[in-house]
Structure formats: structure tokens, C-alpha cells
Amino acid sequence: MSLRQYILVVDLASGRMRREEIPPELLRAYLGGRGLGVRLLRDRHTFSPFDPAMPVIFAVGPLCGTPAPTSARLSVVSRSPLTGTVYDCSAGGRFAWRLRAAGLFAIRVEGKSTRPVVLAVTSAGEELLPADGLWGKSVGETVRALSDRGSVAAIGPAGENGVLYSNIMMGEGNAVGRGGLGAVLGAKNPKAVTVDGDRPVPVADRERFDRARADVLRLFRASPVIFGELGISEYGTPALVDLMRQRRMAPTENFRRTVFDGSPAYSGPAIRAAYGAKKEGCFGCPIRCKKRASDGRALPEYETVSHFGALNGIADLHAIVRSNDACNDLGMDTISAAATLSAWGEARGRFPSPEEIGPLLHDIALRRGEGELLAEGSRRVAETLGKPELSMSVKSLELPAYDPRGAYGMALAYATSNRGGCHLRAYPISHEILRKPVASDRFSFSGKARMIKIAEDANAAVDSLVACKFAFFGASLEEYAELLSGVTGEPHTPQGLKEIGERIWLTERSYNARNGFTRADDDLPARFFAEAGSGGEGIDVPPIDRARFVEELTKYYRIRGLRDDGSSPDDGFLERQP
Amino acid sequence: MRSLIAKYAEKLHRDRSVVPGRVGIAAQDDVMLCEGAPDLSRLAADVLSRLSCLGIVAASPSLPFASYLLRRANADAKSIVPLDTETRTFLHDIPIVRREELGGDPAYAIAALLSNRKGVIAEGVGIVASGPVTLEQAYIHYSSVYHAAFVKYLLDALRDGFVLPGEEEAFREFRETSLQPLSAEGLSFRAGPLDDPEEVLAEIRAVGRYTVERGLVDSFFGNISWRVGGTIFISQTAASLDGLAGCIDPVPMDNRSTTGITASSELLAHRRIYEATGARAILHGHPKFSVAMSMLCEEKDCPVKDCWKDCPNVRMLGDIPVVAGEIGAGGLAVRVPPVIGGPGKAIVYGHGVFSIGRTGFEEAFRSMVDVENRCREEYFRRLDARARRQSKSE
Numbered sequence: 016m017s018l019r020q021y022i023l024v025v026d027l028a029s030g031r032m033r034r035e036e037i038p039p040e041l042l043r044a045y046l047g048g049r050g051l052g053v054r055l056l057r058d059r060h061t062f063s064p065f066d067p068a069m070p071v072i073f074a075v076g077p078l079c080g081t082p083a084p085t086s087a088r089l090s091v092v093s094r095s096p097l098t099g100t101v102y103d104c105s106a107g108g109r110f111a112w113r114l115r116a117a118g119l120f121a122i123r124v125e126g127k128s129t130r131p132v133v134l135a136v137t138s139a140g141e142e143l144l145p146a147d148g149l150w151g152k153s154v155g156e157t158v159r160a161l162s163d164r165g166s167v168a169a170i171g172p173a174g175e176n177g178v179l180y181s182n183i184m185m186g187e188g189n190a191v192g193r194g195g196l197g198a199v200l201g202a203k204n205p206k207a208v209t210v211d212g213d214r215p216v217p218v219a220d221r222e223r224f225d226r227a228r229a230d231v232l233r234l235f236r237a238s239p240v241i242f243g244e245l246g247i248s249e250y251g252t253p254a255l256v257d258l259m260r261q262r263r264m265a266p267t268e269n270f271r272r273t274v275f276d277g278s279p280a281y282s283g284p285a286i287r288a289a290y291g292a293k294k295e296g297c298f299g300c301p302i303r304c305k306k307r308a309s310d311g312r313a314l315p316e317y318e319t320v321s322h323f324g325a326l327n328g329i330a331d332l333h334a335i336v337r338s339n340d341a342c343n344d345l346g347m348d349t350i351s352a353a354a355t356l357s358a359w360g361e362a363r364g365r366f367p368s369p370e371e372i373g374p375l376l377h378d379i380a381l382r383r384g385e386g387e388l389l390a391e392g393s394r395r396v397a398e399t400l401g402k403p404e405l406s407m408s409v410k411s412l413e414l415p416a417y418d419p420r421g422a423y424g425m426a427l428a429y430a431t432s433n434r435g436g437c438h439l440r441a442y443p444i445s446h447e448i449l450r451k452p453v454a455s456d457r458f459s460f461s462g463k464a465r466m467i468k469i470a471e472d473a474n475a476a477v478d479s480l481v482a483c484k485f486a487f488f489g490a491s492l493e494e495y496a497e498l499l500s501g502v503t504g505e506p507h508t509p510q511g512l513k514e515i516g517e518r519i520w521l522t523e524r525s526y527n528a529r530n531g532f533t534r535a536d537d538d539l540p541a542r543f544f545a546e547a548g549s550g551g552e553g554i555d556v557p558p559i560d561r562a563r564f565v566e567e568l569t570k571y572y573r574i575r576g577l578r579d580d581g582s583s584p585d586d587g588f589l590e591r592q593p
Numbered sequence: 594m595r596s597l598i599a600k601y602a603e604k605l606h607r608d609r610s611v612v613p614g615r616v617g618i619a620a621q622d623d624v625m626l627c628e629g630a631p632d633l634s635r636l637a638a639d640v641l642s643r644l645s646c647l648g649i650v651a652a653s654p655s656l657p658f659a660s661y662l663l664r665r666a667n668a669d670a671k672s673i674v675p676l677d678t679e680t681r682t683f684l685h686d687i688p689i690v691r692r693e694e695l696g697g698d699p700a701y702a703i704a705a706l707l708s709n710r711k712g713v714i715a716e717g718v719g720i721v722a723s724g725p726v727t728l729e730q731a732y733i734h735y736s737s738v739y740h741a742a743f744v745k746y747l748l749d750a751l752r753d754g755f756v757l758p759g760e761e762e763a764f765r766e767f768r769e770t771s772l773q774p775l776s777a778e779g780l781s782f783r784a785g786p787l788d789d790p791e792e793v794l795a796e797i798r799a800v801g802r803y804t805v806e807r808g809l810v811d812s813f814f815g816n817i818s819w820r821v822g823g824t825i826f827i828s829q830t831a832a833s834l835d836g837l838a839g840c841i842d843p844v845p846m847d848n849r850s851t852t853g854i855t856a857s858s859e860l861l862a863h864r865r866i867y868e869a870t871g872a873r874a875i876l877h878g879h880p881k882f883s884v885a886m887s888m889l890c891e892e893k894d895c896p897v898k899d900c901w902k903d904c905p906n907v908r909m910l911g912d913i914p915v916v917a918g919e920i921g922a923g924g925l926a927v928r929v930p931p932v933i934g935g936p937g938k939a940i941v942y943g944h945g946v947f948s949i950g951r952t953g954f955e956e957a958f959r960s961m962v963d964v965e966n967r968c969r970e971e972y973f974r975r976l977d978a979r980a981r982r983q984s985k986s987e
């Protein structure tokens with residue numbers, strides 16, 4: 016297959032748009048998605064996130080548009096206003112394959128338009144439409160107004176008002192979440208991007224591709240986490256609620272405790288019973304982990320129910336679902352919103368009640384009242400209130416619903432993640448909790464430094480393919496390398512993909528270093544080293560041994576080829592890369 | 594890490610899948626550690642240094658079957674393709690590398706193959722397997738290749754006879770001296786029905802261990818459960834049958850909790866078997882002769898191509914039903930429950946044996962021993978008949 020792929024470069028200041036060929040060597044070296052986006056930031060990575068010249072890059076992967084399972088996804092890449100790090104997020108839905116079907120592999124949006132606009136893309140071309148009437152509208156209203164234009168990626172009021180954890184929302188309810196890329200886009204004045212392509216994507220070696228696809232599906236069927244009767248296909252990610260309760264690692268009351276007695280109220284089976292949850296998925300995905308209520312609204316993910324639940328001490332499922340609805344409509348990250356409220360709650364001595372949360376979320380999105388401060392995320396809130404230790408974040412990104420005292424690989428992974436406190440980079444939950452592909456001892460640091468390094472590289476490749484992490488609860492890079500070989504007609508191996516992932520990871524680390532990040536930023540909040548979690552039922556959850564954590568982090572740097580202080584001995588690394 | 598290396602070397606010796614002393618294991622943390630036979634551990638370390646991977650096992654298999662498969666393969670073959678379920682699902686195929694292809698730097702050639710597969714058969718070396726996430730995974734991959742090669746060799750030998758010099762003698766030696774008789778004698782089982790969870794867990798752990806100690810299954814190939822009222826106590830996915838402490842999930846049969854998301858992929862099959870039979874205990878393992886015999890079907894002109902998952906028939910090996918079906922969410926959970934109740938045992942095509950205990954594990958264990966013994970007998974009966982036919986025709 017030809018490697019000729021095109022990027023649409025949009026300068027919002029001048030209104031000029033052009034399709035450019037992406038140099039094939041960049042696609043070989045970075046695959047697509049996260050990797051390509053990160054590479055394309057190279058000459059701007061030190062710009063402020065709100066500098067009009069800072070691009071927002073939407074990039075699909077080489078499998079997008081083919082029947083490769085879980086691959087109709089894209090990454091959005093820029094610099095996060097919340098963390099200051101290079102930032103990417105993968106999102107599913109239908110947008111990605113419609114973008115590819117419009118003959119595009121990527122879009123780079125830069126500059127700032129004087130008025131709100133909508134970027135509308137089809138196979139026939141692209142245009143900028145005036146969107147003054149949409150400014151101020153919710154995500155739902157915006158998506159409905161643009162529904163005849165294919166798939167919509169839109170910002171809500173939170174993105175317009177620069178909330179540091181605002182999302183870009185896909186019309187189907189999927190989010191480009193966590194790091195505030197909604198605000199980065201909003202600062203340039205586009206309200207939405209629509210895509211509606213209709214071109215097929217060729218597969219170079221159909222037989223090889225079909226064989227690999229059958230292998231992947233067989234592995235999905237053999238995975239209890241994916242297609243098991245208690246797995247994510249049945250219950251969505253809230254299938255994890257009961258498990259995290261049982262493993263005593265459900266962050267509760269701003270991580271003061273790790274078991275919440277009210278969690279059965281929002282478990283997978285409870286959500287199914289209350290909302291008649293139906294399966295839905297990203298385009299062409301056989302897993303269909305997304306759940307929708309019988310009235311059509313998107314039901315929350317595990318991290319959302321747990322953080323609007325246990326983290327704020329709330330056991331009211333309907334209030335949690337309403338919080339999720341509000342965040343989706345306002346275009347705001349659920350994990351950071353809930354965690355910021357929780358840190359604020361602990362600081363003022365009272366967590367918000369279910370009734371208070373809805374109005375607070377609106378205030379945040381509109382930056383009014385208490386919302387003005389809360390829109391800045393937990394680190395800035397806690398610092399402003401004089402209690403910086405209450406922000407449960409790494410590099411200012413709020414930790415999701417996996418308590419690091421219950422899984423030491425997770426502890427290390429939070430610390431080393433290039434985009435801050437994120438569970439999806441090394442994703443050790445896969446082996447530490449879900450036993451896939453094999454189990455590892457969650458209360459041991461032994462070997463974790465290398466496991467985290469390998470997984471970070473592998474997942475950088477996964478995010479660049481762009482495949483869904485959930486696929487890897489069953490399949491492995493072995494099958495995805497085959498899918499890629501089938502699509503491109505060029506040979507790929509898991510080892511080769513991991514090497515690409517390593518290049519991407521080191522590029523991100525280099526950007527962060529040039530933006531002032533050091534070893535001091537690769538750390539966890541002090542609480543985890545000082546306070547025990549909620550042990551019981553035969554499970555002890557002690558504080559993390561700081562000396563052992565530091566030792567393993569140092570090992571990790573060595574394995575990465577970095578100095579013990581986390582810096583790189585190789586100043587010329589970036590310049591030597593394709 | 595050193596203790597883990599010792600643990601898996603010991604396990605490989607204990608499950609008798611390696612020539613004593615012929616194991617090399619390498620693992621890397623921030624430094625490379627390797628132990629075992631000097632040549633094999635050096636090779637393992639050299640391979641590992643070329644891969645993004647946690648550990649490597651390199652060992653000489655205790656039986657020469659993998660090496661025979663390599664030598665029996667076509668000169669231009671790059672891999673062998675065993676068709677048992679384990680291989681179909683997890684290994685896909687197994688690369689082979691001949692002595693001349695290993696060249697002066699065998700680690701280079703082996704690493705190149707392992708960059709794309711979990712295990713490789715290398716002539717003059719044995720089986721080399723990788724563990725990208727943990728060292729245990731390298732051990733599992735070694736065992737998977739060993740198991741797959743064993744089963745494929747049994748089938749190939751039955752179909753094609755012995756073709757290499759010394760092969761027949763080696764096989765006779767295996768049959769007469771290395772193949773342990775299987776039995777349940779001397780084992781103690783708790784008589785059911787048990788209701789106390791602690792006792793149930795202890796019994797599951799003990800019986801899991803028996804299956805490995807008696808040579809019925811390799812340690813992680815199988816799962817086991819016990820039902821108490823509306824709860825199934827079942828081994829977790831990717832757990833070793835001889836190491837189940839802390840790896841047994843209590844799963845409510847009405848799915849009111851999803852804690853069992855980490856339970857064995859066969860949870861659904863277990864639940865349906867309990868519902869269909871009223872049994873108290875289920876044992877599932879992959880004894881090799883049973884796996885091999887389940888893949889021998891004499892049906893002529895059958896239109897079904899993917900027999901392992903699509904065959905709608907119940908074939909009988911004596912009184913043992915054999916059905917098709919994929920693991921996990923595949924058809925196995927549909928096809929086993931209706932046939933297992935009467936005989937108390939069933940085989941799944943290319944996969945392994947399920948057996949039930951109406952009151953306790955003793956019945957299930959004895960059934961599994963019986964199935965494997967009868968499959969062995971039947972296998973050798975057919976092999977001998979083949980030899981007689983061959984000598985007559987000569």
C-alpha cells in the first residue's frame with residue numbers, strides 16, 4: 016500500500032486551508048495518532064498552550080477505516096494547559112473513520128479566528144462556517160445543530176471559557192479528555208469540527224489481514240475481561256467497581272480511604288438494573304464496551320462513577336449519572352472535575368453533597384463564583400487554599416480511580432507518565448489486577464521498573480496505531496503487528512512497534528524536559544507514603560515504602576537510559592530522530 | 594528476581610518438561626541476570642539483550658518431539674502449525690530454526706524470531722521462549738510450546754509413522770519408561786458436600802496441585818471450581834493449578850457482582866455445567882493424549898472445515914463424548930453442559946477434558962485420570978495397528 020497520506024493544515028487566522036502530503040518517513044517512524052501528533056509538535060513544543068501558534072493535531076492511525084478491531088480511533092495532540100506537558104488523548108466513536116474516509120490522515124489546526132467557526136470536512140473539500148450562533152451552546156445542542164454534517168467533535172462552555180480540564184467531545188459521547196485540550200481549541204475559536212467522508216481504505220494483503228483479525232477475535236473471546244459474562248462487553252468499565260472494592264483500592268474521600276461502602280450502588284450490575292443499559296461501541300468495534308441508557312444518554316465509565324461516587328463520598332447512582340451528563344454537556348473531564356471537587360471538599364472540611372455538585376459543575380464551566388477557582392484543577396485549588404498536599408495529582412493531572420497503594424506498578428506508572436497522573440500509559444492494571452496477559456504481584460516493586468518501561472513503549476505504539484487499550488486484555492502486539500502488516504503490505508513485528516513506541520516516549524520526555532520538567536515532577540502525593548489505605552478482609556494496604564519507590568524509580572531511569580536525576584545524557588536525541 | 598529464576602527453573606524440572614540440568618533463564622531488571630546451564634543461560638541473556646522483554650527461558654525439552662517435528666518439516670518450512678486450541682488461540686504457529694540458519698550468532702536468529710512470536714524451536718538448542726511482561730510468562734510460553742509440540746508429534750507419528758533414524762526407538766523408550774502411569778491412588782479427597790468456604794478453598798488448592806503432581810496437566814493448563822449454593826469458587830484466569838493460593842474467586846451465580854471478572858475464561862462453561870447437572874465440583878485440564886485423540890475424526894467428506902469450533906456432532910470415544918467449541922465466550926460453554934451429565938466427563942476438540950464430581954472432587958479427578966488413560970490406550974492401539982499394517986504391506 017502506498018504510504019501517501021494527507022494532513023489538512025488549517026490556519027484559522029487567515030482562513031487558509033491546504034492538504035499536504037505527510038512525509039512517508041514520518042509515518043514509518045511514528046505510525047500515526049499520538050506518535051505522529053507528537054512529532055508534528057516538534058518545532059512548537061515550548062509554545063504556551065494558549066499561544067495561537069500552538070497547533071491542535073487530530074491524527075488517525077494506519078488501521079483506521081479498515082475492519083481491524085477497535086481501531087476506528089484518533090488521537091488529539093497539543094500541549095496541556097492543566098499540566099504544561101505535551102499532551103495526547105485517544106478517542107473513539109465515529110469521527111476517526113469518517114475523517115480517514117474524507118481522504119485525510121490528520122488535521123492540524125492553528126492560529127486564531129476572530130469569530131467562532133466550524134471546520135467542516137468532507138471528501139470533496141473543507142470549509143470554515145460561521146458559528147456565532149453556536150457559541151455558548153452545550154455539546155449536545157451543538158452536535159444536534161450539526162448532525163447533518165457527519166461526525167462532530169465539539170467543545171462546550173468549559174472549552175470556550177478555558178477550564179483547564181475541558182474536553183473536546185465527540186458527538187457519540189466519547190471524550191478527548193483529561194488534559195484540557197478543549198480549552199486549547201477553544202482559545203482559537205472553533206466551536207466544532209465536522210467530518211463526513213465516504214472513501215474506502217485499502218488493505219494491501221487481505222488474506223494476511225483477515226487471518227490476523229480472526230486471531231484477534233479468538234483472543235477476545237478467550238478473555239474474561241473482554242467477553243466474559245462479567246466483562247466490559249457486558250457491563251462496560253463499571254465492571255471494575257466491584258473488583259476495586261474487593262481489592263481495596265477504590266479511592267475514597269480524596270484518597271483518605273480505599274474502600275467505600277456505598278460502591279455497590281454504582282456497580283456494573285446496579286447500573287444495568289437502574290438504566291437498562293444497552294451495548295454500544297466505537298465504529299466497527301466488536302467489544303462495544305460503551306453503555307447507553309434506554310433513554311439514549313451515554314452512561315458513565317468506571318473512573319467517573321468511582322470519582323463522583325467514592326471519592327466524594329456519594330452513593331447516589333442517579334446523582335452520579337447526572338454529574339456525568341453535566342460534564343459531557345459542558346465539555347469537561349469527569350475525572351479531574353470530580354477530583355478537583357474532592358480536593359476542595361477535603362480542604363474546606365466537607366465534601367460536596369449530591370445536590371451541590373450539579374450547580375458547581377455549571378459554575379466551573381462558566382467560571383463563575385467558586386467555579387472560577389475550581390476551573391483551574393486540583394493543584395491550583397489546593398495551593399490557593401494553602402493546602403497543596405491535598406491535590407491528589409501528578410504533574411497537576413488528577414489521579415484516576417486506582418489507588419496506588421493497592422498496585423505498585425500503578426504507583427510507578429503514575430509517576431513516570433509523560434502526561435501526568437494517568438492510568439492509561441503503562442496501564443499496569445492489566446496485569447496487576449486483571450491478570451492479563453499474566454498476573455504480577457501488585458504489592459511488589461520487583462521488576463516493575465522494566466515492566467513499566469516496556470508497557471509505556473508498547474502503549475505509545477498502541478496509541479499511535481491508534482487501537483483501543485481494551486483490546487490488549489485479550490490480544491497483543493503480535494496480532495496487531497500482523498494487522499498492520501496486512502494493511503500496509505510491509506512487515507511489522509511487536510519488537511519493531513515497541514521500538515517506535517520508545518522513540519515516541521523519549522520524544523515526549525525531551526519536550527517535557529525542555530519545558531522544565533525534572534525528576535521532582537515524577538512523584539506521587541505525599542499521602543501515599545504516609546497514610547495507609549483501608550485494609551481488611553485479609554488484605555493489608557500499608558503506605559508505600561518511599562525508599563523502595565525511589566529505588567525503583569532510579570532503576571527505571573537507568574533502564575530508560577536516563578541519568579539518576581531523570582535527565583537525559585543525550586542532548587541531540589530529538590534532532591537525530593526522523 | 595533471582596528467586597524467581599530459581600522458582601521457574603525448579604518448576605520446569607518438577608513438571609519434567611526439561612532434560613535435568615539443561616535449562617538457562619535470563620531476566621532483566623536494571624541489570625541482566627542469568628542462571629542455569631552456562632551455554633543456555635548465556636544464549637538466553639544474549640537473546641534477551643536484543644528484545645524489549647522481561648525474561649527468556651531456553652531449555653532442552655525432556656522429550657525429543659519438538660526436534661523431530663523440526664526435522665520432519667519440509668526443508669523450506671519456517672514454522673510448524675499445531676492445531677490444538679492452545680496454539681490456535683495463543684501461539685498461532687511456532688517458528689523453527691535449523692542449525693545452519695542459526696549461524697555464528699544463534700542469539701541473533703532466535704531474537705529475530707522471538708520479536709514476533711512467543712516461543713521458537715531451535716535445532717540443537719531446544720525451545721526458547723520469551724516473557725514480555727513477567728518471567729512467569731516465559732515459563733508459560735515454554736510450556737505452551739512444549740505442550741503443542743507434544744500433541745502435534747503424537748498426531749503426526751500416528752498419521753505418518755516414524756521417518757527419522759532412531760525415532761522409533763526413542764518413541765518406544767518414551768512409551769515404556771518416561772510415560773508415567775496415571776492414577777488417583779494414594780490421594781486424599783474431602784468428601785462433599787462442603788459448605789465452609791475455607792474448606793472449599795483448601796480442597797480446590799489441594800486438587801489443583803494433585804493434577805500437576807500426578808502428571809495429568811502442565812500447571813497452568815486448566816481450571817477448577819466448586820459450587821456452594823449460589824456461589825462458584827473458581828480458579829482465576831492465568832492461574833497455575835499447582836499454585837492456587839489467593840487465586841480463587843467466589844462468584845455469585847446470579848451475576849449480582851462482577852468481582853469474578855478475573856475468574857477463569859471458562860466461568861460461563863462451569864456455571865452452565867452446574868446448572869445442567871447439579872454437580873458440586875468441576876475439573877478441567879489439558880491432558881495431552883486426550884487433546885490428541887479428540888482431534889482424530891474419521892468422518893469422510895465432512896463439509897465442516899473449522900472442526901474445532903464448528904463441528905455440530907457429539908463424537909464418542911468409548912463412553913466419553915467429544916464436542917467442538919471455542920474457549921471463553923465461544924461455543925464450548927454451549928456444547929459441553931448437555932453431554933457431560935450422564936458420563937460425568939467430556940472432551941473438547943483439541944482442548945482438554947472436563948469432569949464433574951456430584952459430591953466432591955474425587956469423582957472428577959478419577960474421571961480425568963480415566964479419560965486420559967483410555968485415550969492413551971486407544972492412541973497406542975491405533976499406533977500399533979498402524980505399525981502392523983505397515984509391516985504387512987512391506
Ligand code: SF4
Pocket residue numbers: 085086107108295296297300301302303304305483484485486
Ligand atoms: S472497546 Fe470500547 S472504547 Fe474501545 S474501541 Fe471498543 S467500544 Fe470503543
